[in-house]
Amino acid sequence: MQLGSESLAERERSILEVERAWWLSHRSKEEAIRAELGISPSTYYRLLHDVIDRPAAFQHDPLVVLRARRARSARRRARYQGKTVSSPPH
Secondary structure (H helix, E strand, C coil), X not given: CCCCCCCCCHHHHHHHHHHHHHHHCCCCHHHHHHHXXXXXXXXXXXXXXXXXXXXXXXXXXXXXXXXXXXXXXXXHHHHHHCCCCCCCCC
């Protein structure tokens, strides 16, 4: 990380970690969110969408950030077009 750049808080790093690894668990994503972070899925997604827009998040885990941004864009496009986007299997 470069000097003077912003860094991620522990909670933000934890959010990216859940996003990276939830599918490796035997739990659903919602269960993983509650178990790992102790927050509701709606709060998780609000925080995730804030985090993935930060340059520090991209520096920390570019693959997860790009994947989350693509998924968000696909959902937005689908809403605009009046379609639904299926989520990955749990």
